[in-house]
Amino acid sequence: MNVSKVSGYLSIIGVIIVWGLSFPLSKLALYYMSPFILTFFRFSIGGVLLLIYARGIVFGKKEAINAILNMSLFVILLNLAINLSSNPALASVLIYTQPIFVVVIIRILGERINLLQLLGVIIAFSGIFISVDSGDFNIGSLIAVLAAILWAIGTVYYRRNLIKESVTKLNAFMSLFSALFALPTIGIDFRFTFNVYGILFAIGVAIIAQAMGFIFWFSSIKNLGPLTSSTMAILVPVSAYVFSFLILGKIPSYFQILGSTLALIGVIISQIGFVRLAK
Numbered sequence: 001m002n003v004s005k006v007s008g009y010l011s012i013i014g015v016i017i018v019w020g021l022s023f024p025l026s027k028l029a030l031y032y033m034s035p036f037i038l039t040f041f042r043f044s045i046g047g048v049l050l051l052i053y054a055r056g057i058v059f060g061k062k063e064a065i066n067a068i069l070n071m072s073l074f075v076i077l078l079n080l081a082i083n084l085s086s087n088p089a090l091a092s093v094l095i096y097t098q099p100i101f102v103v104v105i106i107r108i109l110g111e112r113i114n115l116l117q118l119l120g121v122i123i124a125f126s127g128i129f130i131s132v133d134s135g136d137f138n139i140g141s142l143i144a145v146l147a148a149i150l151w152a153i154g155t156v157y158y159r160r161n162l163i164k165e166s167v168t169k170l171n172a173f174m175s176l177f178s179a180l181f182a183l184p185t186i187g188i189d190f191r192f193t194f195n196v197y198g199i200l201f202a203i204g205v206a207i208i209a210q211a212m213g214f215i216f217w218f219s220s221i222k223n224l225g226p227l228t229s230s231t232m233a234i235l236v237p238v239s240a241y242v243f244s245f246l247i248l249g250k251i252p253s254y255f256q257i258l259g260s261t262l263a264l265i266g267v268i269i270s271q272i273g274f275v276r277l278a279k
Contacts, residue, residue: 020239
């Protein structure tokens, strides 16, 4: 195995760890502030760090639309889902069903899909319904699914309009633009308890989820390619369950374990279908 492959696998392991850790950390930060304030913290601090890393930005109308779909509205919904969910790890599973909705959207748009992708969609949706059984389903679960759908729409938009742009510079712009986008939303729920722990948790989310997560993500895509990276990133919800247990003491129910496992298996099968279709 060459050096670039090793670097790529180490980077995707970094993605799995830091993005999984960000879910319980966000839950802790949300004890002290509203989802809208946390979103602003994440984008403003993380955006500056990404700007330094990327050494520039790319911007324009399409980039702004992409930022709204893939970051601004998506992260607002993500934080709302974490805030309203009993277990942030369940929210992560529902959000990471995004590839399934990508398959549905591209089929609606007339693109070809194969049997593996269709099978993956059926299994993943079965897992979603089991995960959010009558005892676990709440508004947080619904918002998490909406976030996954929005992320899928943004992914298709990016693939069709911005695939040739510099990923690092685009994400630096998206983060900074999203900070400006999120700023007016603070007035919706201006809940903020000035507490050292709360501020540290929010800064931690910004550094870990927005800056480190995307830096690791860029490196993994560069060295492993988008399909391998996307497939391995499905392990983020597993990491989120582990960290939610270690940090918050959250123990998933049997329905959550079974449903989450089925949902992730469905996503993996769907991703394999993408690989087969690309050959």
